[in-house]
Structure formats: C-alpha cells, structure tokens
Amino acid sequence: MPLRHVRTGPGPVPQHAQQHLVRMRDGVRLATDVYLPEATGTTGTTEITGTTGTTGTTGTTEGDAAHLGAGPGFPAVLVRLPYDKNSRYVYFDKIAALFTARGYAMVVQDVRGKFRSEGQTLPFLREPDDGYDTIDWIIRQPWSDGLVGMFGDSYYGFTQWAAVAAEHPALRAIVPRVTTVNFNATAQSSPDEAVGRPVWLEGIEYYAHFWVDQDAHEYEPDRSLRPVIEQYEEAFRVIGARSAWFDAVAPRYTDLLPALGRHPFDARPVPVLHCIGWFDNIVIPHLRDYLELAARPGWDAVQYLWAGAMDHENYRLEHAPVTAENDHATNEDALARALPDYAHPALDFFDVFLKGTRPVSTLPKVKWQLGHGDWRTATAWPPPEARERTFWLSRPERAPGPLPGGTLTDAPDAPDGGQSRAQWAYDPAAPVPSLAPNSFACLQSYPDLAPVAEREDVLAFSGPVQRAPLDLAGPITLHLYVTSTAPRYDVFAKLLDLSPSGQAHVIARGEVSVRGDLAPEEVRIDLGHTGYRLRSGHRLALTVASSDYPMFLPASGTDDNPWTTLTAKPSTQTLRTGGASPSRLTVSALSQRGS
Template sequence: MSLEFRCIEAEPVPPTAQQHMVRMRDGIRLATDVYAPAGGGPAPAVLVRLPYDKNSRYVFMDKVAERFTARGYVLIVQDVRGKFRSEGATTAWTGEVNDGYDSIEWIVNQEWSDGVVGMFGDSYYGFAQWSAVASQHPALRAIVPRVTSTGFAPSVMNPGDPSIRRVPWMEGAIYLATHWVDNHTYDYKPDYSVRPLRNAFEQAFEMVGSRSTAFDLTVPSPIALDAYNATHPYDARPVPVLHCVGWFDNIGSAHMYDYTQLAKRPGWAAVQYLWADSIDHENNFLHEAPLRDDDDHSANDEALERMLDSYTGPALDFYDIFLKGLKDPGSLPRVRWHLGHVGWQTSEVWPPTDAQTYSLFLADVEAATGTAPGGSLSEQAGTGRVDWRYDPDDLVPSAVPNTWEFLRRYPDESATADRGDVLLFSGAVLEEPLDLTGPVELRLEVESTAPTFDVLAKLVDVGPDGATHLIVRGNAQGTCRGELRLDLGHTGYRLRPGHRLALMIASSDFPLYVPNSGTDESPWLTVAPKPSTQTLHSGVLSLTVTR
C-alpha cells in the first residue's frame, strides 16, 4: 500500500526577529531568533528551545514575542539540534543538557543581556527546560514548563509514576516517527492493518527516505538513555518553577507526577508554583469545547490573540517576580487552578486543604457489561465477579484521532460505554454539586486468561441526556492475578446537579494504544494477536473531593 505524506519545511524568519547561528561546544550551530524590546539596554532574557520550527504558525512565537518584549524581556527562540534550520543529528531527548547550557552561556555574553535568564514553553520545549536545569547554569533563574514532563520516550514509557507498567502508546510512537526523522516534519497516517504493527512505520520510513533514530531507540523496547548527563533535574540546583498543567492534557499525569515529587523535596518545595487550567495539550479550553471555527486558535488569528492572554500572562507575572524582582514572591499564589464549569480558584497547596479522599466501590458487577447505567459506584463494597473480553479483531475504538487536541472534538462516549467489551459503573444522580479537586486513583483485583493484559479506564461525566464526557483517564498492564493500580491523574472539575459520575473499563483503545498481543510476545512484533478474557473480582475508585 502506498502512503501519502506531506513534508513540512521551515517558514521564513519574521522581520521582527534577528536570526543567529549559535555555535555549541562541539561546533554544531543552532538557528536562534532574538526578539528585543524597544529602547535597547540590557534586559532579562527568556529562552525557548523547540523542535517544531521556531517560525511556524503552529508555535506562534512571533505573537508570543510581542507580549514578552512589551513587558521588557528579550525573547530568544531556537530550533533544537537537528531540526529545521539547526545543524546536527536529529535525535530526540539527547544532547539537550549541553545545548541548553551553551545557549544560556551565549545569551549572557550578549550586549542586550543583563545576565539573567528564564525559560518558557510547552511539551518538548518543557523537557528542554528541565534539561537546562540539569545543566545547572548559574544564570538560569526561573522556568515555566507547560504541559510537559521530565520523562522521555513516550512511545513506550508513558512518563510518570515508574511503579506502574503502562500500555504502549501508539500516539507517542507516531510523534517520534513524524517529528524526529530529519530536519523536517512529516505528516502521514500509518496503515494500521499491517502486521507486525512496527512494519507500518517501516513503510513510512521507506517512503520518506530516512529513519527516526528516536523511534528505533524506543520501539519495540526502549534503550536506556542518559538524557540528563547523570544529573536528573530533581537532583539539580532548585530554580523557581511555574508548572502550567492542563487537566485534559494527554501527558497531564506525568506533569503532575513531577510536581508532586518535587513538592516532597525541601529545596524544590519552596520554589514550586502550580497553574492548572481546563485545557488540553494544544491549549484548547473546556468552556469552548467542542471547538467552533471562531474559537480555533490554530487557524483563527482572533482566537489566537484571546488564547495568548492565558498562555503568556501567568508566565510574564512569574518572570516579573523571579527575573526582575518587581514584587515579593509572597504576592503570588502558590496554586492557581481552574475548576471546570466554575472558574479560577487559589490555594496554598494542592490538593486544597479542604479536600478529602472519597472512595467508591465497584458494585453490582454482574450488570457492568450491560448498557447504561451498568454496575454501580457505591459507598459499600460489593461482591461477585464479572468477565469482559479482549478481541484483537474487534478493538474498542479511540474516541478521537488525536488526544493532543482532545477538546477540539470533546466527543460523547456513550456508545462506547454501551459496548459489551466495556465495563460500566455509574454513580447516583447528583442532587448537589460534587467538586473533584485532586488526584484520582483506581485499584482493581483482576486476572486474565492471557500472560499479559491491558486495562484502560476512563472517569466520565454523564449528563441528564446520557451524553458521556471524559474527565480523566489512565491505564496499566497486568501480568498475573492481583491488585492493579491505575493513576488517572489530577483534575479540578465540577459535576453539576442532575449529572452522575461513571467509570468505563476496557482492554483496548485503538489506535491510541498498541493492541495487546495476548501472549508473551511484544505487541509491536506479533503477527497474530490472541483474544483473552479478563475477570474483575473487586475494585475501588479513590477521588479527591470538596463538597
């Protein structure tokens, strides 16, 4: 089968930027744009290091620069090594520590620099910030990592709590195979009917004429990378951090894992701040979901201007404190978070001090394979057991083709909830609001007829009309009978009167996740995956709530 693809090349440098080719310690030069404020004179600098073309409409850095320079900051935006205009090999997650250090060193030696540097940005350019933290350059005074993680190799590891064995993430593999081939980006859809599944990407690499080193290092099995040059950011010199988290971000669990781990470390705890919004990875808002054309900031310039207020505003206020010293750090709320369907809240800690753990048991389990409402979420433990099937020839379909921008579609998932291979447990219809304000965890006693099995869970909001919408999700892979723990992430979300809470459990979610082989064989390499039957013996859902 012949695949069609689109090659995305570098856009022109805007007239408001001056591009430099900045030399790294090994002689490789990185393309670096400087946006300077009017008036001249030394000023604090904010560095953004990204792999998505510094001049593309997708990253809108020229628009970001307008807001940064208006507040008196020099904005520096750089294509990372091996991407677009920058030289060097194209290999994700390696080399960023040294390149981050050398880029900061170049900045502080420019006449427009006052010697103080911050960093900013989403996703991979959040990882680049953590790499610079690991480099421990003394000029780095504050970072604002958005919708990101200190982890890496998402196609296999789904970074976050390392104690949970997770289901391989197909979407992460696509990311590596399209963004990390060479200097360009390639847009294509793999042929998922190919077996073994890894060969679907071999077709793509042959079509493009180049391979992804990052893909080869992580699929089907990851090679251990020393991404941080032996010093993990957790162990580096603490710098003030504004964690910008999305409640609907597909790597939000990983970001909150970083936040909660650093909160346990005395040096880091004192300089951590949290800003969490009801957004997805691409900065789409819950209150606008599903998106209309006039709210789509990826194509609509007016919508982009509106989005940039929340995108840059918290960061600039943070830099005014930690780069310019204009206010006392005590003036900034330690935690600012959005309660979905309500609005912005502040607290000194996360979860808020008035939040409590609320446990619901999975009960009436024999009814869970039927149509809504299925089994029940009860304050009392139930008895019994229920089987559900995994059929590699009839996989549970993914709700959206791209969870990076989940809120673009924000689909009704009631049809999936009614499938016979999906367990459904529903709570009572609420008479009063119920606010979810913290972590969500699911613990199951489960076994399978297969040596490995996948469990994918979604906590959903069911409206009075039956419309079913995602709140949080998580997954884990089991290998034997016993307790399986699923981290469903953190959220700030109000369930309104007339709505009910529900839990969906399945063993596939395709093509978002790689289907299980049903054997000991890698799911990437199997030619004939086998069906299996899973048995749920008991379960408890732990919520963090305020009433």
C-alpha cells in the same frame, strides 16, 4: 494504496526578529531568533560564537565582555523547540510581542537537527549541553542583563529541565508547561514490571513524524499492515530516511534519564511554575514531577502550580467541542484572544524571579481552575480542604452493556458478603476505538463516549444522580481485583461525566499493563488529578476495557512483543468485586453534598 506523505520545512523568519547561528561547543550551529523590546533590535542573519570562542564564517562577534547578574540590559526568556521557531503552530512571533512589551528579550531556537539548525536529528541527548551553551551565548550579548528564564510546552518544557540539569548560574526561573522530565516513561514501561504502562502508540508515533530529519512529516500509517512495526517501515521507505529515536524506543523500552547525566531534580534548585492541563495526555507524570519537587528540601520553597481545564494543545473545556470560531490553530482572532491567558502567568512569574519588580507574595503557590466552575487559589495541591470519597463497584452483572451499567455506591458490601464478578473480552481484531482522533487535542473533538460503553467488551458503572454539585479536586485512583486468561494484558479506565441527556465525556483516564505471574491480587490504576465540577443532575461514570486504539498499541495477548507479533490473541478478563474483593474508585472532593 501508496502512503500519502506531506513534508513541511521551515517558515520565514519574521522581519521583527534577528536570526543568529549560534555555535555550540562541538561546532554545530543552532538557528536562534532574538526579539528585543521596541527600538533595540535589528533584523538579518548572522553567525555568532558560543562558548567555544571561535569566530563564525561571517567574522561577526558579539558580547566579548560577558557579564553575569543584573545589568543595564534586558532579562531574556529562552525557548528551545523542535517544531520550527517560525511556524504558525508555535506562533512565537506573536508570543514574543507580549514578552518584549513587558521588557523581556525573547530568544527562540530550533533545537539541534531540526529545521534551520545543524546537527544530527536525535532528541533529548544533547539538550543539557546545548541549553547551557545557548544561555552562555545570551549573557554575552550587549542587550542582556545576565539573567535568563525559560518557557514553553511539551518538548520545549523538557529542554528547560535539561538546562536545569546543566546548572548554568544565569538560569534563574523556568515555566515548563504540559510536559515532564522523562518522556520515555510516558510511552511504555519495562516488560519486567508487574504493573506498568501499555505502549502509548500515539506517543511513540510522534518520533516517526517529527524526528526523522530536519523537517516534519505528516502521514497516516496503513494500520492494516502486520506486524505493526511494518507500518512505520513503510513510512520511512516513502520518506527516504528513518527516525533514529523511533528505532531506539520501538519496539523496546529505553530509559532516558541516565543519558542526561545529572538528574534535573538533583541539580541546583530554581523557581518553577508548573503549568498543567487537567485534560493533558501527560498530566499524570507532570503532576508527579511537581509533587516530588514540592516535597524535596531545597526545591519545595520555589515550586508553584498553575492548573487549567485545558488539554495539551491548549484547547479549553469551556469551548469544547471547539468550533471554528474558537479554534486558535486556524482562527487568528481566536489565537489573539487565547495568547494573553497563555503568556501572562509566565510573565507574572518572571516579573518576580527575573526582574524583581513584583514581590514574591503576589504569587499564589497554587492557582487552579475548577472545570465548569471558577479559578481558585490554594496553599498546596491537593487543596488542604479536599477529602477522599470512595465509590464501590457494585452490580457488576449489569456492567457489560450501555450506561448506566453497574453501580458506584457510597457504601461497601459487608466484608462477609458474597463476591460478584463480570467478564469482558479483548479481541485484537476489533479493539475498542479511542474516538478522539488526537489525544493531544482531546477537547477539540470532545467525543461522546456513551456509544463505546455499549460494547460488550467494555464494562460500565455509574454513580447516583447528583442533587447538588460535586467538586473534584485532587487525585483519582481505581483499585480492581482483575485477572486474565492472557499472560500479559492491558486495562484502560476512564472516569466520565454522564449528563442527563445520556452523553458521557471524559474527566480523567488511566491505564496499566499487567504481567499476570507477578501482579498483585489488587491492581491499582492511577487516573491522575483533576479539578472538575460534576454538576447537578449529572452522574459519575466509569468504563473499563482492555484496548484503546489507535491511542495505544493493542496487546499481543501472549508474551510476544506487540510491535512484531503477526497474530495477537484474544483473551477474557474477569473483574471481582464485593466481599473480600472490594474493587473501588477513590476521588478527592471539596464537597460531600449531592448524593
């Protein structure tokens, strides 16, 4: 069957926005919408000069008298994104209304090579210079007071870090949401690492959809094709163009940060409000960014954290699984209800660090949501009152099969006690299904993972029934004594909430790719951080497997590259626990009650 493909181009510019074609230092023009507070804006499209001082073809110039520092105009909030500044997907015409009502100019730009902007379609590499030049253009406009903040999710969180690296003095605060400074590190790790990251197929596939040319491309690869790389070669043939960045990162590891020049964390510190989601698929690297900066002198004083029980697409746990009534992607009323919670944390932050209309004392250092609970504040993350609690993997002979499976116990076996073990298979021809059709929107579907635990190639363990709530707040780690018949293998771990009805829903997950000849005897798996209430009558549960498809690319079972191998090989993994091999799960909890 021929591959079905849908191409999406730019949407119309809203009447209440003024589009400019802003010239970068190399002459490329980037399409940029400006939204101004009421009675100050005009509509239309003009070409405006950037830092080069060259007049555009329309002969229009603005802001010849540049100024830096608070002036009579408005502070600006800049958003630089690759998803069409005028699309329903990013809904910035509606977000802008909240910002302009608070007295901010909002500037939204298609990044280089996307939608209405000129230039080569290649992510990441030009963002520091383009961010600097755009900020320089903003402060030369008559409506600007010379101060700029930045805001946005995911890739348009990365463009904020790129601008920080460029160190424009007018950039005074950023609000990166569900993002990280180094996206390539989330996709896969170097094959030389003893314990690294499996190939996040869903993440790399993103480049084959959004970074081919100016438009966006939707298609479902023919997943029966081998080698796997041929699935995307077929798509590029149908599209008639290919993704240069996909070619750069698949099927090889590419380190992104050296290409940016200065690492953003080595730049001049600016105030940062990190907005993360406990169910975001890149929560682990985002928390890592926050924790590094919160411990770095010069940066530490201006790091703030906002953490909600939401996923990458801003679906919330209280609505999961999401019904049509609460789906902000398709329902206008749901979007209107969601937008204040989306924008107001940033607006309050900018009121402190751009406008100066609120004292810094009004901002909590950490504001976080306890899933199935309430919103809380703390002086640091993890909350100082959180304590580690360890669950030891026991009765592994019961682990293959349905939940509850083996046990998670509060006390380890005696050090001189016997060791026990369990095995699970990896079959690349029948991988463990991811179930969530899109991990970026995992709470939208919020699948029951109990059926996955019934598979013979999945190990499952469960803790005791909670007699009182257990409030998790902080990091989650898993230490496993594991080996494989394959020279390189993957381990996927998921921490679950097992309800009295038998349904199991994910709390956190982590994964590693292990090189057997270099790996330590004890393999550590980082499951990230969470704020989550395990309610009375529920149980913690854990699953362990060696595939998670199609979210992750199945391992080859050999030393071959999984993208290009024609025949991946099965393998058998062995988990040891007890005695001298204390496999264990460690969580951070506010309460030790209930077990």
